[in-house]
Structures are given as C-alpha cells and as structure tokens.
Amino acid sequence: DAGITQSPRHKVTETGTPVTLRCHQTENHRYMYWYRQDPGHGLRLIHYSYGVKDTDKGEVSDGYSVSRSKTEDFLLTLESATSSQTSVYFCAISDSGANGPLHFGNGTRLTVT
C-alpha cells in the first residue's frame, strides 16, 4: 500500500475554532489532493497541490486554506470551522496527477458542533 497517512482520524470541534488536518506521504509523489465526502454529493475537490508551494483551488474551496512547505506534507486548515464543514475528509496522492493511479488516505471524520 502507498504510504499515506492522515491525522487525526477523528476530530470533534466547536463552531468558530480553527482546525488543521494533516496528510503525510512517504511516496515522494508530486500531486496531493484534499477531498470532502458528504452523503448525496460524492467526493468533491477542496484544494490540490502540484508541487511544493504550488496549490490550486477546487470546486468547494471557500472556508479552507492549504499549505505545502515540503513534498511529504499537505495541510488543510479550516480557519473558523462551521457546521457545514462537518464531513469526512480524504487526502489522495498521485505521481501523474489525474492521469495516474490515485492512492487515498483512510480519511478524517470531522464533526463541528
């Protein structure tokens, strides 16, 4: 299995607090993605990175920011969490972007109360 780890696996936080989710890879893959998965919506792209310090927005980026200061780590930050951000968050990595095999992390279940 590809070396990709998400942390934390579960988190409960209150509305208005900042939250950071971490995705760590040991594969040296160039591309890293953050998705959220909600019932009735499937997986939706939040942000992705195509290299260190190179990131781009996805379809549901409002309220989220990301950083990638080194190849192995991609951080997703909710600056001020809202209940609508309660979701399961998945990180994925790929050596060739969307035209290459994807490897997913095990997900982070975030609940905002």
Add this chain to the structure above:
Amino acid sequence: KNEVEQSPQNLTAQEGEFITINCSYSVGISALHWLQQHPGGGIVSLFMLSSGKKKHGRLIATINIQEKHSSLHITASHPRDSAVYICAVARYGNKLVFGAGTILRVKS
C-alpha cells in the same frame, strides 16, 4: 445535470451473479478511474483507463470514448465485493470529477 452519472444507484445481487455498473460522462476526458469504498473504509483505486479494456482478477473495466461511457463488470460476485463503486473522470488538467457512486450488496 451532473457531469458524471452512474447507474444503478443501488444494486443487490446474489452470490455468483455477473454484475455491471455503468458510468456516463458529458465532458471531454483524458482518463477514467474506478474506485472501491468498503463501508467505513478507505478508498481503493481499481482501474485507470483511457481506452479499451482492463482486467484484474474478477473485475473488468471497459471504456468507449466515442460514446462517453464506461462499465465495470464483476464476474462470479462474492459478498466481499459489497462496497460502493465510484467512477471518476479526469478533465484535461489535474482535477477529477466524481460520480455519486453505486452501492453494491452481494448476498450469500
């Protein structure tokens, strides 16, 4: 209308049956992915294809670029195949668009 449509949404089969899950898309793509997600579990990539057909064990994936359609077939289905199967298309660029998934239950 969603760019990626899967059918059926839900499917129940008896063990041993041949199963087909369909994916239709409305945009130009550079590749198509099939993913599997077990209940409460992570997401696993099954296939990535841009033309023709691929086979892995009891799973077969086909794509028809002209008709903008792909199918995932499972031969000799087994209860352990019960999962959500997700189709995703790679637009020209590095982003994927996902279908809503097909929930498959295989009964013994």
